[in-house]
Structures are given as C-alpha cells and as structure tokens.
Amino acid sequence: MLTTRLDTARIRAARDVIDPVFLDSPLYRCAALEAALGCAVSVKLETANPVRSFKGRGTEVIASALGSGAVVCASAGNLGHALAWSGRNRGLDVTVVASRFAPATKLDRIRALGARLELVDGDFELARERAVDIARHDGIRLVEDSLDIETCEGAATIGLELVAAEPFDAVLIALGGGAMATGVGHVVKDCVPGAEVICVQPLGAPAMTLSWRRGQVVTTESTNTIADGVAARRPIPAVLDDLRQVADDAVLVQEASIIAGMRMLFDHAGLVVEPSAALGVAAILEDRERFAGRHVVTIVCGGNVDPEAHRRWTGR
Incomplete structure (x- = not known):
C-alpha cells in the first residue's frame, strides 16, 4: 500500500x-x-x-482553491508561466522570481501574461530564497513546486x-x-x-x-x-x-x-x-x-x- x-x-x-x-x-x-x-x-x-x-495542471488546482489574492513562486520558467496563465484567468496577482539566466522565451511569456517578474543574479535556489522572503514580507501565498x-x-x-x-x-x-x-x-x-x-x-x-x-x-x-x-x-x-x-x-x-x-x-x-x-x-x-x-x-x-x-x- x-x-x-x-x-x-x-x-x-x-x-x-x-x-x-x-x-x-x-x-x-x-x-x-x-x-x-x-x-x-x-x-x-x-x-x-x-x-x-504540464505545469498548468498543478497551477490550475492551486488557483481554483485560492480564488483571489496574491501569490509568489520561484520558477525556472515553466511553473511561473503556468501560474501567470492560471492567475490571469482566475484574478490572482502573481509574482514570479526567476534567474536572469533563464531562457528568454520563458521569461517573455511570463511578462506577456501580466505577472510581476523579479530576476535574481543566481540559479533557481537563489530564486527560491527570494520568493520565500517576498511571501513573508508581503504576507502572501508562496507556491512551492513539488512541496505544495x-x-x-x-x-x-x-x-x-x-x-x-x-x-x-x-x-x-x-x-x-x-x-x-x-x-x-x-x-x-x-x-x-x-x-x-x-x-x-x-x-x-x-x-x-x-x-x-x-x-x-x-x-x-x-x-x-x-x-x-x-x-x-x-x-x-x-x-x-x-x-x-x-x-x-x-x-x-x-x-x-x-x-x-x-x-x-x-x-x-x-x-x-x-x-x-x-x-x-x-x-x-x-x-x-x-x-x-x-x-x-x-x-x-x-x-x-x-x-x-x-x-x-x-x-x-
């Protein structure tokens, strides 16, 4: 079992x-x-x-449960893209933290969907740390891929x-x-x-x-x-x-x-x-x-x- x-x-x-x-x-x-x-x-x-x-499947579950408000996530690109899409369709205020070295294609699509994009001078783990800080400071929902x-x-x-x-x-x-x-x-x-x-x-x-x-x-x-x-x-x-x-x-x-x-x-x-x-x-x-x-x-x-x-x- x-x-x-x-x-x-x-x-x-x-x-x-x-x-x-x-x-x-x-x-x-x-x-x-x-x-x-x-x-x-x-x-x-x-x-x-x-x-x-595939990330849209998970962000849809999250966004449907939240209904409204603000969320932040760290992303290598795809999660942020998906959360921005689900958030726009469901009225969420989305912030995505990513590495400035992430593929430009992914970053451009996050911006195009209206999410706030913050870039860090490091890898995904540094982006994750920054997302945690934003969630704590602003009192908003932190979306953690795989942990959530x-x-x-x-x-x-x-x-x-x-x-x-x-x-x-x-x-x-x-x-x-x-x-x-x-x-x-x-x-x-x-x-x-x-x-x-x-x-x-x-x-x-x-x-x-x-x-x-x-x-x-x-x-x-x-x-x-x-x-x-x-x-x-x-x-x-x-x-x-x-x-x-x-x-x-x-x-x-x-x-x-x-x-x-x-x-x-x-x-x-x-x-x-x-x-x-x-x-x-x-x-x-x-x-x-x-x-x-x-x-x-x-x-x-x-x-x-x-x-x-x-x-x-x-x-x-």
Missing part, C-alpha cells in the same frame, strides 16, 4: 477544477521513434496547451490518462523537483503496480537521483546542464520520501544523449521540445537493451525552448 502525501481520490477530483485545455493531452504510438529506438514508444504530449508544459501537494496531484492527472489507455511496461519521467515524478508515479503504482516507473535526470544536475539512491537528501553546489527545467540542487525531504515510494529506478543521462533525444524527437516525431522533455528518449538511447521489445511511455513535458538554442543544439 502506498504511503505518500498524495491521494488518488483527490487526484481524480482535481480533473474537475483543471481547465480542460490542459487535460487529455495527446497520447499516441510513434512508429518512427519505435524503429529508431528498438522498442514500442508512446508519446504523452504535454506541450499541446497554452503554456506548452497541489502541484504533484495536478501533475498526477497525467497518470490517470496513461493508465486509462492501452497497457505499457514502463513510463519514463523527467525528474527535477519531483512533482511530475511523484504524481504520475503514485497513480501508476496505485493503478498498474506492475508497470515500471523510471525517473530520468541529467548527469549535470543529479541531486534528486543521488538522494533517491542513498535514501537521504543529497545537495550539490552547482548544476551543469542545458536542461534548465530540472536543474535543482536541493531536494525537498517530503518529496524525496514520496519518490522513494513510487519510483522503481532513477537514472542519470549525459548531455550528448539529451541533445540526441531532442534531435530524434524533431526528426522522427516533428516535435520541438526543451531539453527536459527529451530525457526519456535519452534514457532509451543510453540503455537500448533494457527497453528492447518493451512498450515504453515517455512524457514530453515541455516545449518552451529558445529557437536559436534549439537550432544550435540539434543542428535543425
């Missing part, structure tokens, strides 16, 4: 408050990828919505859609702070316990994977990866506890494999994705024998990538 912070009944109820534009994202077998990767591959396309990432259960249970609705479709042997989930991994993992293990839940993280940002392997929080001094959306250094203990309940494995992949995955998704599936969304394909590329002959689902979790950077990385 699962003993995570998440609850499957609440996850099912979350579908009633999430704008349908974020629900039932495309899920399809991609024959061209299968020929290239040597296994059956289904793509769960979480970029086909107004914020181009709504972000996990909103992401978990992806899992409901997966288990309602055709059977699969394994699901590959990008791992950063852990909201999507714990959310989808909870549903899969609750509903289809025989399916393997595999989390994938860049070798240059390994904190959560190392923590999962050692059974205790491991922090890193820095990150070095193009996958900015999963480049966290300080895992949250409660999230790690959940992850250890639902993940069968956590693997690290090289930058070259992430780039190859982005190129493969473009060439064989016609998808322009951010690096974090290519982690699942990268994992297959690095261990083809493990997945040979199996049916694997990979969650394409975000498509907010600077076009020039995408061309530079992939040559496309």
